[in-house]
Amino acid sequence: MIKNNDKISANQVSILLFTTMVGAGILSLPADVSKEVGPNGLIAILGGGIASLFFARLILYLSSKFPTETFVEYTGKLITRPISIIISIILVFYFTIFASLDVRIFGEVLKIYLLPSTPIETIIITMLFTSAYLVRYGLEPIARMSEILFPIIVIPLVLLFLPTLTDIDLSNFLPFMRVSLVEFFKGMLVTTYSFVGFEILYLLFPYIINTDKLKRSVNSAIISTMLFYMYITFFVVGIFGYKETREQLWPFLTLIKSINFPVFFIENVEGIVMGIWTFTIFTSIYSFHYFATLALSKLLKTREHSYFVLPAVPIMYLMALIPDSIVTVYKYAGYVSQYMSVFFIAILPILLFIILKVKRLGDKDEEKT
Amino acid sequence: MRFFDKIFGKKDDKKEDKNGIPASNSLKVNLDYIKNKLKDCDDVIYRDIWVGENQQYNLAIVFIDGLVDKDLINDHVLHSLLLDSRQADPSIEKIKRNLYEVIKKGTITGGDIKEITDLDKCILSILSGDTALLFDGSPEIVIISSKGWQMRSISPPEAETVVRGPREGFTETIRVNTALVRRWIRDPKLKIKQMQIGERTHTDVAVLYIEDIVDRNVLNKVMERLKNIKIDGIFESGYIEQLIEEDWHSPFPQVLSTERPDKVAASLLEGRVAILTDNTPFALIIPTTLATLFQSPEDYYERWMISSLLRILRFLAAIVALISPAVYIAFTAYHPGLIPTKLTLYVAATRQGMPFPAFFEAFIMEATFELLREAGVRLPVPIGQTIGIVGGLIIGQAAVQAGIVSPLMVIVVAVTAVASFAIPSYSAAIAFRMLRFIFMILAAVFGLYGIMLGFMIVLTHLVVLKSFGVPYLSPFVEIDLSDLADALIKAPIMYFKNRPEILDTPDRKKMKDLREEKIESIEDDRRDNNDKKQ
Known part of the structure; x- marks a missing residue:
């Protein structure tokens, strides 16, 4: 068997973060922000991105204090072993839930747009097995896969929207910032669901070769994700207006449906976008799948994460099928992002940071050894 | 180890x-x-x-x-x-x-x-x-040393012809082949290490590398694996290829075989290792990545723009060879709504009264094509033409007229066939042709999603695959911009200042920057002129 040394470069981290964050969220993000902040979606995403960047850097800072340990190990030193174990278990579930949510939304979309007569179970299970096939080989192939798929995801999506540039009505973004601060923060909170994924930094640090460049790559990952979201929201809200956008489930796909290039023979770009979007979702699923199994293997102190890859498939499959309809899926997704994500993205890193400073752990540990 | x-x-x-x-x-x-x-x-x-x-x-x-x-x-x-x-x-x-x-x-x-x-x-x-x-x-x-038997003289390489470039190909004698490479590289650092493999055949095998350029890790791996071969006989370099490659389950060749001494010499200068085997005109080049399978020596002899276009064309050809029948199946059977209405109507009209479903139709035609190709390869040249007539006229024309296959399907098969021959490496082309059938099955089951699944599975295999420690998909993964200049496109030769980043070569510099030199020479001229004036 091919041995991979399972270390990735800072550039790969950047791309892995981007592909992990960009997932099912792009479909509904314009609608979600429009619901909360009306025409100021772009600014809410900007705010969400900056907040995400701050917390991502905080998580990175925490991890860099324990460069050879993952979240599961170093939290044991900070907040006592039992609490650490409980939080780690929640983290494993958290990643699993996101993989399940992504695969469920993927199945629903595919069923509506491509395969109306195929049972959703088949779509979900094939996707999960494909993900398992990749995840078994570890981090290095995963990073390489993200690198390969990154241009395939970004370039066509960016180019596809350009022909609709003339349809944009800039007045759709007015009135500017006439929302209350509470509403605005709510809007920012909603966008966090789309930025979920950088929590993998909790686990990633020991597997990176050039950690000195890491800050820059985290910055570029989150900023480019933010710009990508803003780009899409700009087109969606700019064309439909926020009132129309917020009524739709997946305004992104509605916009795609309206695009056509009769000159280039492509009357309907849906097929292409569905193909690209399959990759987009795939990158998120395998990333969550991998980090869930990685956290679990660290928790149980096994040598390889690959033991848990296949057993995770039926669990994710069942979890994906729990919600009875797409509405419930988004309801659950809302709960998860409002409670668990906020905990893992914001509350936990701040808590850990305070404890770290109080206990004066980390750096000093290194100096001693 | x-x-x-x-x-x-x-x-x-x-x-x-x-x-x-x-x-x-x-x-x-x-x-x-x-x-x-x-x-x-x-x-x-x-x-x-x-x-x-x-x-x-x-x-x-x-x-x-x-x-x-x-x-x-x-x-x-x-x-x-x-x-x-x-x-x-x-x-x-x-x-x-x-x-x-x-x-x-x-x-x-x-x-x-x-x-x-x-x-x-x-x-x-x-x-x-x-x-x-x-x-x-x-x-x-x-x-x-009195070796002197009847041997074939040096002739053009039949599997890798070029329009512009040397016409010499390797022969079956290892001495002649090493001499052909030596003639390209007159460097004392070009080492030719010879050994005998095969307990009964004692076949001469030569490992070629340039001492201060070669990637030591790769060289050590090659040497180690060659030494560990214990077999009664080595025929053709294909034996060695299969015995030293990393993943023998893979449909993709992890070692490049070539008949061209210029290709071997160029690869040696990039820091790769070449293996020559007695009794075969095929040399092996190690390590091989997917990108190198799409390179033809001619790319480097022609101007960069046309070479780049041809290279993009080859990558497209690979994709066409891989998925075009699958796309036909997916669109006709699952998503007629995704293609332009006129085309949908046309396809529906041509498929009117067709007894077979799209998958079966495509499968029959693709299988027939493979059959014709295989038969054509084995037959002597005069009869081979007959096969062409039988295949092209009788089967193609007759099948359409009989209403068993739609004319569009015949076009798809033809395009697939032509596309698969546009890939310079024969063994890579085989891999794509073979995987095409898997894509067809996936498309028959899941439509467009099946094709995407196929891509994800093939890509997973490719990202895991390594050739002698080098990721198979580099330079598209572990991206280095200077390597990308010679992957999907072939940038002007001025950009190849360094050897490939994926190989750990001690001597990195390949070329002095021509433009710097030019500027220097202009300045020199100016100085000379000034001197004259004074």
Whole structure:
């Protein structure tokens, strides 16, 4: 068997973060922000991105204090072993839930747009097995896969929207910032669901070769994700207006449906976008799948994460099928992002940071050894 | 791994000790041993000769008829020993003391000789086409290199023709092949390490590399794996390829085979390792990545724009060869709504009254095409044309007229076929042609999603795959911008200042920046002019 040394470069981290964050969220993000902040979606995403960047850097800072340990190990030193174990278990579930949510939304979309007569179970299970096939080989192939798929995801999506540039009505973004601060923060909170994924930094640090460049790559990952979201929201809200956008489930796909290039023979770009979007979702699923199994293997102190890859498939499959309809899926997704994500993205890193400073752990540990 | 090496290494040493039969002083004993070993080999020729003024010294030469250059033996061995040696008159004392030395250094006029004292090695040399000269009263045996058999002359490489570029291809003789590479690179650092693999065939295998450029990790891996081969015979470099590659389950070739010396030389300069095998015109280049399978030597000889376009065309061709029948199936069976309405109507009209579903139709046609191709390859040229007629006219035309296949399907098959031949590497083209059937099945089951699944599975396989430690998809993964200049496109040659980043080459610089030089020369001119003016 091919041995991979399972270390990735800072550039790969950047791309892995981007592909992990960009997932099912792009479909509904314009609608979600429009619901909360009306025409100021772009600014809410900007705010969400900056907040995400701050917390991502905080998580990175925490991890860099324990460069050879993952979240599961170093939290044991900070907040006592039992609490650490409980939080780690929640983290494993958290990643699993996101993989399940992504695969469920993927199945629903595919069923509506491509395969109306195929049972959703088949779509979900094939996707999960494909993900398992990749995840078994570890981090290095995963990073390489993200690198390969990154241009395939970004370039066509960016180019596809350009022909609709003339349809944009800039007045759709007015009135500017006439929302209350509470509403605005709510809007920012909603966008966090789309930025979920950088929590993998909790686990990633020991597997990176050039950690000195890491800050820059985290910055570029989150900023480019933010710009990508803003780009899409700009087109969606700019064309439909926020009132129309917020009524739709997946305004992104509605916009795609309206695009056509009769000159280039492509009357309907849906097929292409569905193909690209399959990759987009795939990158998120395998990333969550991998980090869930990685956290679990660290928790149980096994040598390889690959033991848990296949057993995770039926669990994710069942979890994906729990919600009875797409509405419930988004309801659950809302709960998860409002409670668990906020905990893992914001509350936990701040808590850990305070404890770290109080206990004066980390750096000093290194100096001693 | 090192542990195993140690064990295996020791075993090897022991084996050689055990096998080595030292030659004795008596000519008769030595000859008897050789004759005994080569019993019933009627192509072996023994020649007893008596040398010296009174013909008192007994010598023997042994060689294999047909493998040796008879003229060389007659003129430079027998003539020298029997006639010329009488003209010169070394002191009798000297001869008595060491006849062997006198003959070896003063009599034989053949160019390439060596001495051995091991009878088994002597037999191996005889079997390789050398001539053994045995002496009475001395355990040393002189091996005169006299290989000279009927061989094919150098001819254009048939599988890799170019419009612009050298027409030389490798032949079946390893010596000629190494010489062809040497002619390209006149560098003392070009090393040719030769070994014999195959316990019965003792096939010569040469590992070529440039000492201060080669990626040491790759070289060590190649050497280690070659040493670990224990097999009775090596035919064709394909044996070696399959025995040293990392993943033998993979449909993709992890070693590039080529008939072109220029390709080998260029690869050596990039820091790769080449393996030449006796009896085959195919050299192996290691490590190989997916991008190198899409390169043709001509890319580098032509101007960059056309080369880049051709290269993009090849990548597109690979994708077309991979998915076009699958796309046909997916669109006709699952998503007629995704293609333009006019086309949908047209497809529906041509498929009117078609008895088979799209998948079956595509499968039959693709299988028929493969059948025709395979039959065409095996047949002699005149009949091969018949196959073309049968395939093109009778099957294609008749099947459409009979209403079994739609004309669109015939076009799809034809495009797929042409596209698969646009991939420069034959073995890579096979991989794509084979995977096409899997994509067809996936498309039949899941439509467009099936094709995407297929892509994800193939990509997963490719990102996991490594060729001698180098990721198979580099430089598209672990991105380095300077390497990308020679992957999907071929940038102007000015951009190839360094050797590929994926290889850990000690000497990185490939070229001095031409533009810098130009600026320097302009400045020099200006200075000269100024001097003149003053």
